[in-house]
Amino acid sequence: MIEFKKISKNFDGRTNVIDNLNLKINKGELVVLIGESGCGKTTTMKMINLLTKPSEGKILIDGKNILEMDKIELRRNIGYVIQKVGLLPHMTVGENIEIIPKLKKWDKEKREQRTKELLELVDLDYELYYNRYPNELSGGQQQRIGIARALAVNPDIILMDEPFSALDPITRKKLQDEIIKIQDELHKTIIFVTHDMDEAIAIADKIAVMDKGKIIQYDIPEEILKHPKNDFVEYFIGKERLWKQPEMFLAKDLMKKDVHKISLEGNIAKAVDKLKDSNASVLIVVDKIRDKAQKALGVITPNRLKASELKKKGINKDTKKIKDYMRTEFVAVDENTNMLNVLDIMSKRDFKSVPVTNSENEVVGIITSTSLLNLITEISPEAEEKEEK
Ligand SMILES: Nc1ncnc2c1ncn2[C@@H]1O[C@H](COP(=O)(O)OP(=O)(O)OP(=O)(O)O)[C@@H](O)[C@H]1O
Numbered sequence: 001m002i003e004f005k006k007i008s009k010n011f012d013g014r015t016n017v018i019d020n021l022n023l024k025i026n027k028g029e030l031v032v033l034i035g036e037s038g039c040g041k042t043t044t045m046k047m048i049n050l051l052t053k054p055s056e057g058k059i060l061i062d063g064k065n066i067l068e069m070d071k072i073e074l075r076r077n078i079g080y081v082i083q084k085v086g087l088l089p090h091m092t093v094g095e096n097i098e099i100i101p102k103l104k105k106w107d108k109e110k111r112e113q114r115t116k117e118l119l120e121l122v123d124l125d126y127e128l129y130y131n132r133y134p135n136e137l138s139g140g141q142q143q144r145i146g147i148a149r150a151l152a153v154n155p156d157i158i159l160m161d162e163p164f165s166a167l168d169p170i171t172r173k174k175l176q177d178e179i180i181k182i183q184d185e186l187h188k189t190i191i192f193v194t195h196d197m198d199e200a201i202a203i204a205d206k207i208a209v210m211d212k213g214k215i216i217q218y219d220i221p222e223e224i225l226k227h228p229k230n231d232f233v234e235y236f237i238g239k240e241r242l243w244k245q246p247e248m249f250l251a252k253d254l255m256k257k258d259v260h261k262i263s264l265e266g267n268i269a270k271a272v273d274k275l276k277d278s279n280a281s282v283l284i285v286v287d288k289i290r291d292k293a294q295k296a297l298g299v300i301t302p303n304r305l306k307a308s309e310l311k312k313k314g315i316n317k318d319t320k321k322i323k324d325y326m327r328t329e330f331v332a333v334d335e336n337t338n339m340l341n342v343l344d345i346m347s348k349r350d351f352k353s354v355p356v357t358n359s360e361n362e363v364v365g366i367i368t369s370t371s372l373l374n375l376i377t378e379i380s381p382e383a384e385e386k387e388e389k
């Protein structure tokens with residue numbers, strides 16, 4: 001685990017470039033630092049391998065204060081990949097990857113074996129590339145070598161500072177997939193800097209949104225997308241992104257929590273009143289009305305309670321009990337159903353609303369077509385454009 005404790009950094013004449021920053025990065029997590037140019041991402045990252053020294057505060061790696069560790073030893077156990085790759089042009093691919101293994105005095109056989117594994121890991125053919133020079137490779141291939149080199153001596157921690165920003169979108173996407181694959185296999189602790197929220201969402205376990213040397217929000221991508229902490233984060237995400245990822249919206253994010261309930265012992269008259277007063281499209285029938293979530297015994301919908309219908313059937317609504325009149329067969333969605341599936345269920349079955357249940361089968365909310373429509377309009381990019389005109 002890497003811990004930043006009250007870290008500040010001043011450069012000559014500039015105070016608090018990093019401003020009392022606290023951050024915990026768990027072992028095996030891929031954490032993305034994102035923010036505008038100059039907000040302190042690189043500075044934050046470079047403090048982990050002491051390329052930059054904090055002015056105040058402590059950084060602990062697995063509980064040890066790195067300022068008390070041997071710098072060179074510390075750096076050998078931390079891989080570092082930067083935007084401009086940093087491959088040495090007069091060295092072959094093999095030699096570049098083996099720089100640190102050589103420093104660590106691995107013998108030739110062990111080095112070559114490792115390089116072979118690494119090239120395979122980053123999807124480059126050993127025979128074809130081992131003896132080539134960096135300028136004979138494409139930008140994407142060079143960056144793959146950069147990643148292989150960072151992994152060479154199997155460090156626990158890898159720092160990646162905008163490693164893909166110079167690449168075209170297709171190569172970039174490929175390398176993001178590569179990182180995800182490598183991370184699935186190796187479970188390194190990776191700190192990855194980017195300007196690009198799409199990239200962050202694609203690869204991050206957690207995202208730290210930075211501004212002016214501070215972390216504004218630190219959370220899993222879903223939370224950042226769904227609950228941006230303030231306008232800055234929201235601006236950074238861009239509203240339309242929510243629209244691009246509707247599968248991230250779950251029933252529990254969409255539902256209204258005030259469910260209209262009625263007790264099993266009530267009579268139809270009460271249900272009619274309640275439907276009228278609340279304008280609800282469904283009443284959930286429960287054993288007894290309580291504040292907390294309860295299992296639904298059935299539902300009552302307005303259609304069934306139309307005065308004319310009741311009259312036609314000769315029903316006296318003051319004496320007729322709910323329990324004789326509710327529908328026990330009804331569709332509810334689990335709170336973790338995603339928005340696309342909720343939409344699908346509602347449109348296929350022509351429902352105006354569906355109850356939302358938790359794992360205990362208790363009703364925790366309700367999704368109505370109106371609330372769904374509101375949300376869609378709110379996050380739809382087209383809606384925003386129209387407004388601006
Ligand atoms: N060695 C230095 N001396 C003086 N100021 C510095 C030094 N390194 C960084 N800074 C300043 O600290 C601030 C943060 O820089 P940093 O490189 O961490 O930003 P960044 O978020 O990585 O930006 P970018 O996205 O452009 O790479 C900037 O204002 C920068 O000018």
Ligand SMILES: [Mg+2]
Nearest residue numbers: 041042043161
């Ligand atoms: Mg930077």
